Amino acid sequence: MYRVLLVDDEPLARMGLRETFDWEGSGYRVVGEASNGRSALPWIERGEVDILITDIAMPVMDGMELMRQVRESFPSVKIILLSCHSDFAYVREGIRMGATDYLLKPTMQPTDLKEVLNKARSQAEEERRIRDLVEHREQVRRREELEKAFARLLLGEGTEESAAVEPPWLASGYRAVVAELDGAARLRSEEGGIYTEILMEELQESFYEEYGGEGIALRVGAEQLILVLKSTDGLERLQAKAAERGCTLTLGVSGPAAGAVDFRRAVREGREAARLRFYEGPGAVRPYRAEPGGGGAPQSGRGAKEPQEALLAALEAQTAGGRAEEAASLLDELAALWSEQRPSPAEVKRQARGLLAALRRPADAGSEAAERIEALQGMESLEEVRLLLQEALRSLQEPGEPAAVPEDAGLHRRIVSQALQYLGANYTRNISLQDVADHVAVSRNYFSELFKKVTGQNFIDHLIHLRLEHACGLLRTTTLRVYEVAELSGFNDVKYFSKAFKKVMKVSPADYREKRPSAGEEGT
DSSP states (O other), X not given: OEEEEEEOSOHHHHHHXXXXXXXXXXXXXXXXXXXXXXHHHHHHHTTOOSEEEEESSOSSSOHHHHHHHHHHHOTTSEEEEEEOGGGHHHHHHXXXXXXXXXXXXXXXXXXXXXXXXXXXXXXXXXXXXXXXXHHHHHHHHHHHHHHHHHHHHHTTOOHHHHHHHOOHHHHTOBEEEEEEETTHHHHHHHHOHHHHHHHHHHHHHHHHHHHTTSEEEEEETTTEEEEEESOOTTHHHHHHHHHHTTOOEEEEEOOOBOSGGGHXXXXXXXXXXXXXXXXXXXXXXXXXXXXXXXXXXXXXXXXXXXXXXXXXXXXXXXXXXXXXXXXXXXXXXXXHHHHHHOOOHHHHHHHHHHHHHHTOOTTOOSHHHHHHHHHHHTOOSHHHHHHHHHHHHHHHHSOOOOOOOXXXXXXXXXXXXXXHHHHHHHTTSOOOHHHHHHHTTSOHHHHHHHHHHHHSSOHHXXXXXXXXXXXXHHHHHOOOOHXXXXXXXXXXXXXXXXXXXXXXXXXXXXXXXHTOOOHHHHTO
C-alpha cells in the first residue's frame, strides 16, 4: 500500500482530501498531514512517504521549496501539486522540476485524484523496476568479477588481481564448500547435459539468494560448485533448494581459512571431504578432518597400493583359472580393503577397469563390456562398483553362449542412423531414450553410449536441440504464444523451455522473435 502525505495550510482543504476519497480501497494510506513544508519534512526524512501531495502557496515553507528539497534528497518520492488557477506559472515550473502532475483545487473530483495518484504509483513502480534492474546488473557484474578472480586463483594465477577485488569479509575467516551434484551421471543420461547445466545455475543463484554479499559460488565442471562463505549456517537450506528440484547435494566443508592466500588449500580440503561420498553415501554435509581416515586425504601412496595390487593379481589369476568361488572371495576381500584404506575414487575405478577387462568373456561381442565400463565412470559409491564387479563375475560363470559377430563401426552407424530417422519423425512427441533404444532393438545403456560415440552428443541434448530448432521456426513464422510454441515443440514445461532456449540460443524466446529476420532476409 502506497503511503501518502497531505500538505496544505488550509485545514478544510486537508479534511476534504482525506474524507472525500476512499484511500485504502484504492491502495493508498494517508500517513499524516502538515500545514507547511517545514513540518512535512520529518515524515519524508524518516522514509515514511511514497507520494507527497502539497499545496503551492503556504507560509513558513511553500510547496515549491519543499519540492526542491525533496527532489534533491529523496528523488524516489512522487510529488503531486495542488494549485489554484492563479498559481499556473508555478505549476509549469513544478512540472519542469519533476512533479508527477497537478490538481486544480477549485474543480478537483475524486476521480481526478485517483487518476493522478495511479499515475504517480505507475511512475514509482517503473522507477523501482529500473532501479532494481540496475542494482541487479551491478551485483551480477561484481559477482562475476569475483568469480573470475577466484577461478584464476584456483589455477594458481592472479594472486595480485584477486587481492584487489577481495571482499572485506574474506580476511576475517571463511570456509570453502565443495558441492557435488549426486546422481549426476543418471541425470545427464535421463535429462541431458543442458538440463544439468540449468540445474547447477539455479543452485548457484539459490546460493546467492541465501548468502547475499557474503559468499562466492564458482561453477567448476558440469556438476560441481565451489562455495566460499563466511558462515555455513545456511547449508541445510541450500540442500532443501536442491531437494525442491528433485536432486541432492553432497557438501564437503573445509577447515577455517582466511584471505585469498588460503583459498586453494581450503578447496583441496573441501574436495577431500566431499570425496567421502564414495564411501559413506550421498546427500550429507561432510566436514574436513585432517586425521587419517577421518575426512582428510585418502591413502594412496605406494604402501597402501601394494596389498590392493597383490589382491588384484590374485583375483585375475583365479578368474583366468576358472576358480569362481575363490575369485568371489577375493573380490569381497578387495572391496573390504578399499573400504578400509579408502583410496581415491579415481584409483578404485582404475583398478576396477582392469578387473572388468579380466572378467570379460571371449564370446562377449562388446556391448555388455562397454555398458559396464560406461556405468563405472558415473558411479559415485564403492558399493556400486562392488556390485558391478560381482555381476561381471557371475556372468563369467554362466554357460557360454555362441560367439557373436563383433560389432563394427558400420553397424554402429546404421543403428544410430535408424535412431536419427525415428527421432526426426517423432521429436515433438513425448519420447524417451528407452523408446528409441527399443525401436533400434538394443539396450538403453548401450544405445546411450553408442549414440554419443557416433554423434559426439548426448541423446537427450540432441533431442532438445531438435526441439529448439523447431521452436525457432515457429517463433519466426507464427504469432503463437511462447507456451504454445513450447508445447508444439515437445516441451511440457514452458519455464524449462525458456531456460533451455536462452541457454542454447543466448536470447530469450521473446527476444528471438523480436529479432527474427524479415521475409525478404529469410529468402536470401
